[in-house]
Amino acid sequence: MDNIEAKARSAAAKFGFARTYADTDEMLRGEKPDACVVCTPEGLNASVAIKLMRAGIPLLMEKPMGVTLEEAREVVRVAAETKARVMMSMNxxxxxxxxxxxxxxxxxxxxxxxxxxxxxxxxxxxxxxxxxxxxxxxxxxxxxxxxxxxxxxxxxxxxxxxxxxxxxxxxxxxxxxxxxxxxxxxxxxxxxxxxxxxxxxxxxxxxxxxxxxxxxxxxxxxxxxxxxxxLAVSSRDETMAFIENLIHDRPLYPQPAxxxxxxxxxxxxxxxxxxxxxxxxxx
Missing domain, CATH: 3.30.360.10 (Dihydrodipicolinate Reductase; domain 2)
Incomplete structure (x- = not known):
């Protein structure tokens, strides 16, 4: 999914995705993802992550956790409230x-x-x-x-x-x-x-x-x-840890709190x- 539809279509063609979306709500109506990586423009990270948490979808959330402290603390609060499986990207x-x-x-x-x-x-x-x-x-x-x-x-x-x-x-x-x-x-x-x-x-x-x-x-x-x-900045190791911990039902680390x-x-x-x-x- 990409809010710029042309980018979504380009990625789908390159990596073989069956469908594309330019809107989170539309995607959630049409799909039930096993997990999501939230890598959106900084002003959208918190709202998209909270939407996914409330939908019960595990996620790896890119920084920032919020563009304000209030947003960041709300992410922590919702993660605790929903018991969502959330991993912060701190590679x-x-x-x-x-x-x-x-x-x-x-x-x-x-x-x-x-x-x-x-x-x-x-x-x-x-x-x-x-x-x-x-x-x-x-x-x-x-x-x-x-x-x-x-x-x-x-x-x-x-x-x-x-x-x-x-x-x-x-x-x-x-x-x-x-x-x-x-x-x-x-x-x-x-x-x-x-x-x-x-x-x-x-x-x-x-x-x-x-x-x-x-x-x-x-x-x-x-x-x-x-x-x-x-490899040096650990992006691969972090992403593999997210996937493997989901597969083996292990705790995600680090969590928002x-x-x-x-x-x-x-x-x-x-x-x-x-x-x-x-x-x-x-x-």
Whole structure:
């Protein structure tokens, strides 16, 4: 289904779909999908997802969960009310480097996390909220339950960059820099703990991770020059997890409630020039 009918017909011809739709209600009248992927223009994500939840259709929901905090919280509320099977698209949680680093850490807590997201000419108003949420969510997954955050905007030319500081329930802290106009695509996450450091990185030229303990480099993995960007950003692994968990009737992960805190952080960072000691509501 695509609200631009010509695109729907083109996709059907390319991939062999029997029918096309340009309207969600029309599709639901004519079909009973086993599952849906909600990847709509940002202003429609929440309303389409809620419609599918109320129809009892499992879904993988692309970010943003809502263009306002009210929309995002309504998605969480309806998911709980309907007991719908909903998975949020936060593919850094399925990143092979992140998972390998977590395996190496073997439960050792991070005391401080430093992360950066750099992009090229991303001046759209929703960048901090809609794209920044990927790395903020990864940091929140790695750090634990966030309980408060503060932050600030600063400007590079005519574009706002943001720095967010997060405090976690377990006493850990994090700093996240969101820089949409640096001239390169790159993400880095560094985790510091008792007698160890882990660094995870991805950029236009490749990806990898390294781990140090006791002053020695213990692990290092990196891609070759011919790396597959689709695999590197974990979109395939995330989608396969959605399908396999549905087939085997396993819980979907992450669910809307599990990413609400990182969504709140990004909404507040995008909507306020100055953020000071904002207390987050943790459900």
């Amino acid at each position: 850094r949680r399925y990143d092979p480097q992140v998972r390998a680093a977590l395996d190496w850490m073997a439960g050792r807590p991070a005391r401080y996390i430093r992360a950066t997201m750099a992009r090229v000419n991303r001046k759209e108003p929703g960048f901090l909220r809609d794209t920044g949420v990927h790395i903020v969510d990864a940091v929140c997954m790695l750090g634990g339950n966030p309980v408060r955050h503060s932050g600030r905007h600063y400007f590079s030319g005519d574009c706002a960059w943001a720095q967010v500081m997060i405090d976690f329930e377990n006493g850990a802290h994090a700093t996240v820099d969101l820089m949409p106009t640096t001239g390169m695509h790159a993400e880095t996450i560094e985790l510091f703990g008792n007698n160890y450091k882990v660094e995870i990185h991805a950029s236009d030229s490749g990806w990898g991770w390294r781990a140090w303990a006791g002053g020695k480099l213990e692990r290092e993995e990196k891609s070759g020059a011919d790396f597959d960007e689709f 599990e990413v609400l805190s990182s969504t709140e952080v990004c909404h507040l960072a995008a909507g306020n020039a100055t953020l000071a000691n904002t207390q987050l509501v943790i459900s």
